[in-house]
Amino acid sequence: MKAKEINKKMEDKNKDIHAFLEIFKQPIKSTNFSAIGENPLKGMEIAIKDNMCLEGERATAGSQILEGYIAPYTATAIQKLIDSGVSIVGRTNLDEFAMGSSTENSGFGPTKNPIDTTRVPGGSSGGSAAAVASGMVRVALGSDTGGSIRQPAAFCGIVGMKPTYGAVSRYGLIALGSSLDQIGPFAKTVTDAEMIFNCIKGKDEKDATSYYPENNDTNLKKVIGVPKGITKGLEEDVEENFNNALEKMKSLGYEIKEVEMPNLSLSLPVYYIIQPAEASSNLARFDGIRYGLSVSGESVLDEYLKTREVGFGAEVKRRIILGTYVLSSGYHDEYYGSALRAQEIIKNEFKNVFKDVCAIATPTTPTPAFKFGEKTGNPVEMYLADIFTVPANIAGIPAISLPSGFVNREGKDLPLGFQLMARDYGEDVLFTLGKEFLGEK
Amino acid sequence: MISNDEVKRLASLARIELTEKETETFAKDMGAILTYVDAVKAVSGAEIEDKGINLKNVLRDDVVREDKSYTEAILKNAPNKSGEYIAVKKIIEGKGNK
Numbered sequence: 001m002k003a004k005e006i007n008k009k010m011e012d013k014n015k016d017i018h019a020f021l022e023i024f025k026q027p028i029k030s031t032n033f034s035a036i037g038e039n040p041l042k043g044m045e046i047a048i049k050d051n052m053c054l055e056g057e058r059a060t061a062g063s064q065i066l067e068g069y070i071a072p073y074t075a076t077a078i079q080k081l082i083d084s085g086v087s088i089v090g091r092t093n094l095d096e097f098a099m100g101s102s103t104e105n106s107g108f109g110p111t112k113n114p115i116d117t118t119r120v121p122g123g124s125s126g127g128s129a130a131a132v133a134s135g136m137v138r139v140a141l142g143s144d145t146g147g148s149i150r151q152p153a154a155f156c157g158i159v160g161m162k163p164t165y166g167a168v169s170r171y172g173l174i175a176l177g178s179s180l181d182q183i184g185p186f187a188k189t190v191t192d193a194e195m196i197f198n199c200i201k202g203k204d205e206k207d208a209t210s211y212y213p214e215n216n217d218t219n220l221k222k223v224i225g226v227p228k229g230i231t232k233g234l235e236e237d238v239e240e241n242f243n244n245a246l247e248k249m250k251s252l253g254y255e256i257k258e259v260e261m262p263n264l265s266l267s268l269p270v271y272y273i274i275q276p277a278e279a280s281s282n283l284a285r286f287d288g289i290r291y292g293l294s295v296s297g298e299s300v301l302d303e304y305l306k307t308r309e310v311g312f313g314a315e316v317k318r319r320i321i322l323g324t325y326v327l328s329s330g331y332h333d334e335y336y337g338s339a340l341r342a343q344e345i346i347k348n349e350f351k352n353v354f355k356d357v358c359a360i361a362t363p364t365t366p367t368p369a370f371k372f373g374e375k376t377g378n379p380v381e382m383y384l385a386d387i388f389t390v391p392a393n394i395a396g397i398p399a400i401s402l403p404s405g406f407v408n409r410e411g412k413d414l415p416l417g418f419q420l421m422a423r424d425y426g427e428d429v430l431f432t433l434g435k436e437f438l439g440e441k
Numbered sequence: 442m443i444s445n446d447e448v449k450r451l452a453s454l455a456r457i458e459l460t461e462k463e464t465e466t467f468a469k470d471m472g473a474i475l476t477y478v479d480a481v482k483a484v485s486g487a488e489i490e491d492k493g494i495n496l497k498n499v500l501r502d503d504v505v506r507e508d509k510s511y512t513e514a515i516l517k518n519a520p521n522k523s524g525e526y527i528a529v530k531k532i533i534e535g536k537g538n539k
Binding site for chain 2: 055068070072208211268269270272273288289290292294300303305306308309325328335338339342345383
């Protein structure tokens with residue numbers, strides 16, 4: 001098919017799913033494409049979450065406040081892919097500034113789950129997940145601050161991976177929670193996700209937090225830990241799906257071991273202090289003066305107030321105000337200080353458990369994809385959708401969601417995910433186990 | 442747990458104007474969220490404070506790389522500009538200068 005026909009086919013499909021905010025008229029690739037040598041990525045089509053900058057193109061972060069903004073430079077992760085020969089086909093939808101678990105917070109309308117269009121695709125990288133799941137692209141990039149790659153991957157029945165914090169440069173990624181954000185791949189196979197990760201990982205001078213060790217201890221103890229009581233409160237078929245996944249790992253020669261992680265449940269409360277605190281600071285830059293939407297007012301202060309009132313959606317405002325509260329004088333140590341100390345306790349708990357196991361397994365999500373509007377009225381309910389994914393961000397460790405079969409809801413088979421977490425820089429462990437789990441060679 | 446006035450004060454610190462309805466909704470939401478995150482207060486973390494956080498800074502030399510290579514692209518994004526500068530309304534108002 002010619003580029004034009006492919007483009008038309010994607011545009012048609014996008015009308016139903018709304019995975020893309022923009023499909024480029026011509027895919028964007030290296031200006032030096034013919035000089036790129038043999039590379040398995042050469043010619044591969046990829047979609048990027050619209051919170052990453054691509055020079056000369058729009059970047060909205062799903063927000064009206066970035067109206068008209070044109071990225072002046074390209075994110076390192078995207079540049080590395082372009083240099084390896086991939087074609088960037090478009091920008092995918094997301095919850096505004098990656099704040100959400102359903103894409104319902106996008107300033108440009110939600111994305112639909114390709115498996116059941118009455119349900120959400122998950123979020124915040126819901127557009128990237130839906131683009132891969134519906135076959136519009138082979139792979140996509142997302143970002144994961146508290147589960148924004150793994151949760152939509154689980155809801156859409158594909159592979160999604162969050163690398164170790166710092167493994168992939170964040171240069172050119174519009175920041176949500178800078179100490180938690182990571183860019184990672186969506187794919188239909190672990191092999192594809194691994195190829196993308198190997199291309200984008202590594203130290204980048206433009207991101208002081210980026211780092212990847214050259215030699216990694218790959219000594220693999222074939223033991224998988226399962227936190228005690230992790231399936232408590234889950235619906236029967238979701239628990240059964242998880243147990244079946246564990247049985248499968250057993251049949252592949254892995255020992256399943258119950259591990260004590262009494263502080264794991266602190267992860268989500270810690271997350272909803274650290275992340276809004278960082279977001280409230282990161283989002284101070286959207287002031288109507290340097291770029292994006294600008295609503296004129298009587299004074300500079302008046303312009304700030306009006307621009308941010310009109311430009312930000314409700315969830316973004318809620319988190320900025322929450323972040324301002326936990327950082328404000330009198331509450332700083334009580335909330336933010338306590339959260340940082342609890343984070344260290346959680347990190348240490350993971351470190352101890354990884355002495356005896358190569359990976360820790362949990363379900364990726366407590367439920368399959370939910371319906372539009374089901375959780376929008378209750379922020380805490382929405383936040384609980386990330387209960388199993390958030391711990392990896394708090395600990396900074398890598399984690400992958402693997403499709404693990406289906407459960408039936410209202411006559412539809414909806415996918416679930418099986419999550420594996422590994423120690424710092426243990427991506428190789430996740431890929432090895434993931435390929436075995438999905439039967440990839 | 443959080444009053445409407447407190448939400449208004451925080452919104453003003455965060456430079457966001459809120460409608461009355463938003464103020465009320467956020468006060469209610471924040472109450473629920475803060476109740477949920479309260480669990481962290483039970484963490485004493487005494488043993489953590491002693492050890493400190495196990496991280497180190499990675500620094501590089503501050504060197505000029507490419508002169509003005511992004512100037513045009515950055516200025517293009519500015520809603521108001523004056524020559525090679527981003528223009529803003531006057532911030533400091535002198536006495537009798539209104």
